[in-house]
Amino acid sequence: MVTTSGFSNAPVSRFLILGCICTSILSSVLGIKHLLPIKPWPHLWPYLQFSRLLTFQTAYTSSTELLFSVALLYQFRVLERLWGSRKYASFIVVSFWLHVLLVPALSLVLKTATLGVYNYVPSGLTAVVFAALSVWGDEIPRLYRYKIVTGTGTTSTSAGSDATQAHQVPGIVLSDKSTTYVLAAQLALSQFPYQLMPAAVGWVVGSAWMGELLPGKLNRWRVPSWMVGETSKRKQRGQYEGLRRRLEEEGSSADGMRNVSDNVHAGQDDGRRGFGRQIMGYFTGS
Amino acid sequence: MSSQDISQLSPSQQEALQTYTAVTDQDPIAAIPLLQRCEWNVQIAIARFFDGEPATDPLAEARSALPPAAARQTANLQFESLLSSTQPAPRQNPEDTVERVDTSIATETQYRPSFLFSILFSPFNIMYRVLSTILSPLGFLVPSFMSRLFHRLIYQQSRTVRRGLPPAETTRRFIREFSEEYGTNTLPFVETGFNLSLDNAKKDLKFLLVVLLSPSHDENTTWVQETLLSNQMKSFLDSHANELFLWGGNVRDPEAYQVSSSLQCTKFPFVALVCQTTESGSTAMTVIMRAAGPMPASELVAKLGTAMTTLQAQLAAARAQRAEQQASRNLRQEQDSAYERSLAQDRERARRRREEEEAAARAEKEALERAREVEKRRADMAQWRQWRAQSLPKEPGPEVNDAIRVSIRMASGERVIRKFHSNADLDELYAFVDCYEAVKARQVAGTIGEEVEEPVNYEHEYGFRLVSPMPRTVYDLEKGGSVGEIIGRAANLIVEPIEEEETSDGE
Numbered sequence: 001m002v003t004t005s006g007f008s009n010a011p012v013s014r015f016l017i018l019g020c021i022c023t024s025i026l027s028s029v030l031g032i033k034h035l036l037p038i039k040p041w042p043h044l045w046p047y048l049q050f051s052r053l054l055t056f057q058t059a060y061t062s063s064t065e066l067l068f069s070v071a072l073l074y075q076f077r078v079l080e081r082l083w084g085s086r087k088y089a090s091f092i093v094v095s096f097w098l099h100v101l102l103v104p105a106l107s108l109v110l111k112t113a114t115l116g117v118y119n120y121v122p123s124g125l126t127a128v129v130f131a132a133l134s135v136w137g138d139e140i141p142r143l144y145r146y147k148i149v150t151g152t153g154t155t156s157t158s159a160g161s162d163a164t165q166a167h168q169v170p171g172i173v174l175s176d177k178s179t180t181y182v183l184a185a186q187l188a189l190s191q192f193p194y195q196l197m198p199a200a201v202g203w204v205v206g207s208a209w210m211g212e213l214l215p216g217k218l219n220r221w222r223v224p225s226w227m228v229g230e231t232s233k234r235k236q237r238g239q240y241e242g243l244r245r246r247l248e249e250e251g252s253s254a255d256g257m258r259n260v261s262d263n264v265h266a267g268q269d270d271g272r273r274g275f276g277r278q279i280m281g282y283f284t285g286s
Numbered sequence: 287m288s289s290q291d292i293s294q295l296s297p298s299q300q301e302a303l304q305t306y307t308a309v310t311d312q313d314p315i316a317a318i319p320l321l322q323r324c325e326w327n328v329q330i331a332i333a334r335f336f337d338g339e340p341a342t343d344p345l346a347e348a349r350s351a352l353p354p355a356a357a358r359q360t361a362n363l364q365f366e367s368l369l370s371s372t373q374p375a376p377r378q379n380p381e382d383t384v385e386r387v388d389t390s391i392a393t394e395t396q397y398r399p400s401f402l403f404s405i406l407f408s409p410f411n412i413m414y415r416v417l418s419t420i421l422s423p424l425g426f427l428v429p430s431f432m433s434r435l436f437h438r439l440i441y442q443q444s445r446t447v448r449r450g451l452p453p454a455e456t457t458r459r460f461i462r463e464f465s466e467e468y469g470t471n472t473l474p475f476v477e478t479g480f481n482l483s484l485d486n487a488k489k490d491l492k493f494l495l496v497v498l499l500s501p502s503h504d505e506n507t508t509w510v511q512e513t514l515l516s517n518q519m520k521s522f523l524d525s526h527a528n529e530l531f532l533w534g535g536n537v538r539d540p541e542a543y544q545v546s547s548s549l550q551c552t553k554f555p556f557v558a559l560v561c562q563t564t565e566s567g568s569t570a571m572t573v574i575m576r577a578a579g580p581m582p583a584s585e586l587v588a589k590l591g592t593a594m595t596t597l598q599a600q601l602a603a604a605r606a607q608r609a610e611q612q613a614s615r616n617l618r619q620e621q622d623s624a625y626e627r628s629l630a631q632d633r634e635r636a637r638r639r640r641e642e643e644e645a646a647a648r649a650e651k652e653a654l655e656r657a658r659e660v661e662k663r664r665a666d667m668a669q670w671r672q673w674r675a676q677s678l679p680k681e682p683g684p685e686v687n688d689a690i691r692v693s694i695r696m697a698s699g700e701r702v703i704r705k706f707h708s709n710a711d712l713d714e715l716y717a718f719v720d721c722y723e724a725v726k727a728r729q730v731a732g733t734i735g736e737e738v739e740e741p742v743n744y745e746h747e748y749g750f751r752l753v754s755p756m757p758r759t760v761y762d763l764e765k766g767g768s769v770g771e772i773i774g775r776a777a778n779l780i781v782e783p784i785e786e787e788e789t790s791d792g793e
Contacts, residue, residue, distance in 0.1 A: 009552040009578070081552050082500045082537060139502065141448065141540040144388070204439060213435045222504070 012089045012228065013077035017070050020125060023059035024066045033061045036123035038104065040111055053104055057096070060124040065195070068187040069129045075180055076132040082139060085228040091135070091209060092128060094218050098205045099127035103198050110197065122194045126187065130202025131209065133184050137177070138210050145175040302328045310335045384560050384571040386481045387544035448538050453479020456539045464499075464534065468510055474523060475534050480545050483533045484560070488571055491605045493526075493561045493594060497534040498546050500554040505580040509555045516583035522590065529601075553578035557586060559593050561601060670746050672738040674717045675724035682707050690769055691776045694719055697750060697783055708770030712761060715769055716748050719781055752779045 007014040027033050038056050043049045060066040080088035103121060110118040149171040188199035209219045295303065299321070305328045306321060307314050312335065324331040414436060451459060454477065461475045476483050480496075487494035497514065499506055513519060523532065535542025537554070549558050550573075559575040575593035577586055682689040682705050689705040692715065696702060702722060706715060718725065752761045754777055761772055761779070773779075 004547075004550055004552050082502060082554060084503050084505060084554070087502075087504045139538065141538055141543050142450070143540050143544065204435065207438055208431070208435050211435070211438045213431045213438065215431050 007077065010077040010080045010085070012085050012092060013073060013080050016092060016125075017073050020060070020070060020073070021066065024061075024063075027059045027061070036061055038107075038121035038123075039119050040104075040108060040121070041116065041119055053100070056121055056123045057099055057103075057125055057127075058123070061122070062190065065122075065124055065126075065187060065190050068183050068190075069125060072129050072133060072180065072183055072187065075183075076129075076136050079132060079136055079139060086222055086225055089228050090222045091131075091219075093223055094209065094214070094221065095128045095131035095202065095205050096125075099125070099131075099198065099201065102201050102205070103127055106197060106201060118194075120191075120194045122191050122198065124195075124198075126195055126198040127202035127205065129187065130184065130199045131206035132202075133180070134203045134206025135210055136180070140177065142175045142177055145173055147171040147173050299326050302326045302331075306331050306335075382550075382573045384484065384573060385548050386484060387541060387548055450540060453481065453541050456541050457533070457535070460534055460536050460539070460542075463536070464510075467501075468507075468515060471515055472520060473514070473534075474527060474532050476531050478533075480533060480535065480541055483531055484571055487531050487560065488562055491562060491601055491608065493530045493559055493597075493601075494571070495530055495532045495590070496545065496549060496556075496558045496560060497532065498537055498542055498549070498551055498554065498556040498558075499534065500537045502538075503554045506555055509580045513581065513583040513586055514555075518583040518587050522587045526594070529598075549573060549576070551576070551578060555580060557590075559590060561597055562604065563597065563600065666741040666744040667746065669738060669741045670744055671721040671724045673740045674746075675721040675728055676738060678714065678718060678721065678725065679707070679710065681705050688770065690773060692769070692773065693776075693778050694752070695778070695780045696722065697781045706769045709768045710770075712763060712765075712767055712769055712772055715752065715761075715773075716763055719750065719752065720746075720748055749784055751782045751784060753782045754778060755780055 027036060035052070036056055036059055038044065038052045043052055060069065079091075083091070107118065107121045147169070149169050151170045184199075188195055205214075208214045212219050295318075302321060303314055303317060306312070306317055309328075309332050310317070317331075320334065321328075321331050324334060418433070457475070457479055458477055461477065464473075464475070465471060476486075478486070483494060486492075499510065523530065535545055537543050537546050546556065549556070549560075551558070556579075557575075557577040558573050560571050560573050562570070563572045563574065574597055575589055577589055686705075686707065688708040690708050691703065691705050693701060693703045696719070704718060706718075748763065753759065754761070754773075765772070
């Protein structure tokens, strides 16, 4: 399934999630949580701690935010499967750097606009998560919709039976995607109101990516293919293709790819294990 | 009527009815027709009560479910042993089973933004319009992407929305978009929804080749152009055209998205070969090959070919078995229909015979009735004649001067001479002629015999006319009048029977 559980064919998501968890736990264990969020005053001025501009996005300081953003990122692994790892990685990188640039800048604007009252930049990857949410909302089709009836309508027939009648019954129409939006809303409203701004930035970045509106054709840019373990040169693949096919025919395996994908399910191909998998494997003893 | 119905049932049927009503708590009267439709099989009836009646005939289903005649299976033993030796365990992954997908979304209409949403965005909307009007001369200062981005955020309509369509429409849209994007092609996509394609493939025992495309995938276009539209793939599809359905879908459609769920697809572009295998029970469609991710056409064709040759023998055997099953079913149906026909003929014959018997009985009864009537009428007539004879006035003696002497030639040829009073009614003359026998009998018997009552409900009609021969005059009774007036002093009369009334013309 596109939504098959696990991280098969979703290495970027896996890296992102594990990295997010690890940094958050590490910052908590090492007791350096206070170093992550930015208070423009006094951190940037007069302390001139500009390194915070590069560290605030790496980890979450509260476990609820971590939980919700990880849950959302896990949902968005379908994007990676639909797009391919390389495009998804490019998207993450672009939105990450836009997050790094835009969120502090906008917080400074807001600080001057509110005469210094708004003086906090929460840590975490919220903008990236929301960029992915915006894209996810566009890309993923809605599978079904349902209605929570809030009052008794003209007729007491169940909402699903007749479309015209169902429209008359007052209620809230929800779809299978609603729960994800609820999670995202929870994330945006944490540390109220400070996470709202990164969330909005993320949403705008995601929309701009989808509408191909980013300046400099940023949505066309791709990370180098070696970063996601792909060989971009078609020639290289062609070079080994004959050999592989001969091997497959010799083994007369009905379908090589099924074995490979099954192995991915079983988690046995050590050669393809990512760094995060290996760490996990170290702890779980596999 | 209802209690009659129940009492007319056989004991086993009553037992079935009791079981059925005990489970379903339905009215017994209402339950009988359903049970009859189910041939008094309680289990089927209960299942139907709860699940609704099926559209198909359960008898036919039961017939088709009959164990097939011994199916011969051809197999290349050498090939299979080679396969089994190289494949350590041909384990059947339960996830490989392909199920139908839910396409109920098809009925939904276009989503309208909610009222709350429009309220939330209306201030931004108004602000945007005002500002854009005021600041339009300064527009060159703002990067164009900013204004377009803002426009995109404000107007949700500017986003491309794929409407949910019925499955067949979705597939047709996919084919249209595919040919628009990659030019006209000869790929034989089927124009039905996934469920129907799956059912067709299952019914015809064909392979179903599922192609799932994700247009936003980077490799999608190259893969389609270099692999799917390659000559190798084309020749492969052409050579297997009659044993392969090709179904394609865009994962941005709900249906194809669900298909990707059910096919366990985690990488695009995705090709899967689905067919019915006997390993997982004869009813399930199974994925026998997955080709995920970009790959050259030669590799894909090789994989498809390998997978298909593995299963072609099996599928051919299944096809032969099904043909055999179909043949035996046809035979059975023919037998059934022949039996039905002969039964109908017998019934028709029996019905005709019964009708004939009934008609004969009725005719016999009618004849009997008629005979009895005739008998009664004759008896009545005899009685009437007796009565009339005794009620006739005596023949006037010689002392009566104006007595009219009438000589009558009876129908039997006998000549009778009698006198009448001149003022006697013509009816008396007729009555005398008619009752002559009785009168004669009375005279023979001598004195007055027993008195005879006038028969009730009897209207006597004379079966003759009195005619004077020369010149011919008919003395009709209807004209009335006395004998003297009509006949005169004396007359010679002939009794002339009225031919058409043969029943009353007894003499």
